[in-house]
Amino acid sequence: MSxxxxxxxxxxxxxxxxxxxxxxxxxxxxSLGLTFIDGREDELSLxxxxxxRRARAAAWALADKGVLPGDxxxxxxxxxxxxxxxxxGALYAGAVPVPLYPPVRLGRLDEYHARTASLLRACGAKLxxxxxxxxxxxxxxxxxxxxxxxxLQINALVEKARGELALPALGSDLALIQFSSGTTVDPKPVxxxxxxxxxxxxxxxxxxxxxxxxxxxxxxxxxxxxMGLIGCLLEAVVHPGPLxxxxxELFLARPALWLRAISKKKAxxxxxxxxxxxxxxxxxxxxxxxxxxxxxxxxxxxxxxxISPLVLHRFAERFAKFGFDERAxxxxxxxxxxxxxVTFCPPWRAARTTxxxxxxxxxLVSVGVPVPxxxxxxxxEDGATxxxxxxxxxxxxxxxxxxxxxxxxxxxxxxxxAGWLDTGDLGFITEGADGELFLCGRAKDLVIxxxxxxxxHEFEEALDGIAGLRAGxxxxxxxxxxxxxxxxxxxxxxRDEAAARPDPAITDEVMGRVAERTGIRxxxxxxxxxxxxxxxxxxxxxxxxxxxxxxAGELRPPKDVTVLGLLGETGRSLAAYARVKLS
Amino acid sequence: MDDVTGxxxxxxxxxxxxxxxxxxxxxxxxxxxxxxxxxxxxxLTLVVALEDRFRVRLDEEDAARVRxxxxxxxxxxxxxxxxxxxxxxT
Numbered sequence: 263m264s265x266x267x268x269x270x271x272x273x274x275x276x277x278x279x280x281x282x283x284x285x286x287x288x289x290x291x292x293s294l295g296l297t298f299i300d301g302r303e304d305e306l307s308l309x310x311x312x313x314x315r316r317a318r319a320a321a322w323a324l325a326d327k328g329v330l331p332g333d334x335x336x337x338x339x340x341x342x343x344x345x346x347x348x349x350x351g352a353l354y355a356g357a358v359p360v361p362l363y364p365p366v367r368l369g370r371l372d373e374y375h376a377r378t379a380s381l382l383r384a385c386g387a388k389l390x391x392x393x394x395x396x397x398x399x400x401x402x403x404x405x406x407x408x409x410x411x412x413x414l415q416i417n418a419l420v421e422k423a424r425g426e427l428a429l430p431a432l433g434s435d436l437a438l439i440q441f442s443s444g445t446t447v448d449p450k451p452v453x454x455x456x457x458x459x460x461x462x463x464x465x466x467x468x469x470x471x472x473x474x475x476x477x478x479x480x481x482x483x484x485x486x487x488x489m490g491l492i493g494c495l496l497e498a499v500v501h502p503g504p505l506x507x508x509x510x511e512l513f514l515a516r517p518a519l520w521l522r523a524i525s526k527k528k529a530x531x532x533x534x535x536x537x538x539x540x541x542x543x544x545x546x547x548x549x550x551x552x553x554x555x556x557x558x559x560x561x562x563x564x565x566x567x568x569i570s571p572l573v574l575h576r577f578a579e580r581f582a583k584f585g586f587d588e589r590a591x592x593x594x595x596x597x598x599x600x601x602x603x604v605t606f607c608p609p610w611r612a613a614r615t616t617x618x619x620x621x622x623x624x625x626l627v628s629v630g631v632p633v634p635x636x637x638x639x640x641x642x643e644d645g646a647t648x649x650x651x652x653x654x655x656x657x658x659x660x661x662x663x664x665x666x667x668x669x670x671x672x673x674x675x676x677x678x679x680a681g682w683l684d685t686g687d688l689g690f691i692t693e694g695a696d697g698e699l700f701l702c703g704r705a706k707d708l709v710i711x712x713x714x715x716x717x718x719h720e721f722e723e724a725l726d727g728i729a730g731l732r733a734g735x736x737x738x739x740x741x742x743x744x745x746x747x748x749x750x751x752x753x754x755x756x757r758d759e760a761a762a763r764p765d766p767a768i769t770d771e772v773m774g775r776v777a778e779r780t781g782i783r784x785x786x787x788x789x790x791x792x793x794x795x796x797x798x799x800x801x802x803x804x805x806x807x808x809x810x811x812x813x814a815g816e817l818r819p820p821k822d823v824t825v826l827g828l829l830g831e832t833g834r835s836l837a838a839y840a841r842v843k844l845s
Numbered sequence: 846m847d848d849v850t851g852x853x854x855x856x857x858x859x860x861x862x863x864x865x866x867x868x869x870x871x872x873x874x875x876x877x878x879x880x881x882x883x884x885x886x887x888x889l890t891l892v893v894a895l896e897d898r899f900r901v902r903l904d905e906e907d908a909a910r911v912r913x914x915x916x917x918x919x920x921x922x923x924x925x926x927x928x929x930x931x932x933x934x935t
Binding site: 301366367368369370371395511512514515516545712771773774775777778781782783 | 864876877878879880882883884885886887888889890891892893894896897903904907909911917
């Protein structure tokens, strides 16, 4: 008789503020603030008092331009003072900020424009805030989405403001919109109220010693992502504590700057997705860390994508000589629909691993227990709670579960039933009184790369019209390859046997196309005989099943293919795979 | 100018080899994305390395005219030429 798989977090102390602006007003009475670190490791400080003053000027200017309470204000800005002016300015004006990602440097812009325009339309943005540099690139986006008030430069607005404004708001008002996935096909705007966000921030804050002025954070996470925005920036404002910010692109290009900043600021908290810890292993040389001391780092949170036990172990081992303590590594789990955090591992404990039920050989890492205020249960297809130890859908309930998808009641109804949010993740809760949540897959098709969710269509559509492939007969799946440290993209595409094109040429075009359209380089491309991909009875491709068959070595063409043909196909596939692995 | 061109190409090759572990040595006509399969992190790494090495700034809007390794080399050379002399590393 197993107990039911249902965990309840401790009671949540009521958040101290009703709105984000109220929290900022209080932080502004102290002397702490943000620090921006640039590529030369020079620092620019922005005390919360100055931040609040600038934001109230921005709010005045926004209202002057015609922004009304409740209007959505899209923000496309790099990490910097301008972002703060725009984000908190929109909030003081009673508007709803919607941070979106800026274009990739040297990346192709066509896809970016299409994607960003669809995000602007999905949230009904009235205005786009940007700066002179990024703004020059956004003409096409603005032309496609046509926000009523166009695009404005935030620095000019703040400089020309002739007053300050801080409109009152309620906890039940919308505070911000974040997107759950960056795709053009079905962008889902996650709408959060002040109460949603502040409940989640309070839950996270319960892991940080209260009233301790020595607590400080460093983050390179993008501010258009829940973990960077809510988990780092808003957490720092509410606590309040000092936070040093690096632009994400700087971390990606020079990961050593992250660890150097933690050392220099004697930071106690810093959070990143799994891939970032892997990137540090790959790209940081010991000489980049001369004089670095990571012993202040007590909470190294790891979340937003599947966690590899191997990466945790290697990271701890590699950076131990710089004072890093393995017990700081704290796996966490969350999703944008739940504001951010859902479960945390108890801090200052070595990672706990187990294997999934059913003879799985992969080690899985515990993501802990629900944060204060949250509840997690594992349900079967019928929605009933399963016993402990059984794999099922992970459902979450609590005060930070989203208000809904903006303007999408039918999608909201699909995701949230009676207060329970279906995360789309598969997992189980271990047996016993000290049961913890483990994640082992996804019920919905999703590829998570570098902490960002991608719908598979994004990649599959990039293959349209490639000579030698059957149209519409390809699937994109995410998996962690043997020995790798994070999820990678695989493309499985059926060949058009009538086309005499050699496989390597096709594979090469697929790699190039996907990189060009999506900015992601596939780990491997598998070319398959026609009819190999599993389909539903209505002919829809079954991505999860295709991946399962591939990993089990059972992805085979239909029976009417001759043995000789089969050998040839497998040989070609393997050759293509080997080739791809080299690059 | 030829010096800068040659240096930029060798810096691109160094980054491709040491930082990005590309199996193929970039050649001037290679398209950064469709031939070298650079993803967003790869492009960033390349840009930041070139900016550091030559003390120049490559803007987002340069994306429109940079498709190949040769384009990128030419852009770096152009920026170095237009940069004030005191920006040279001492």
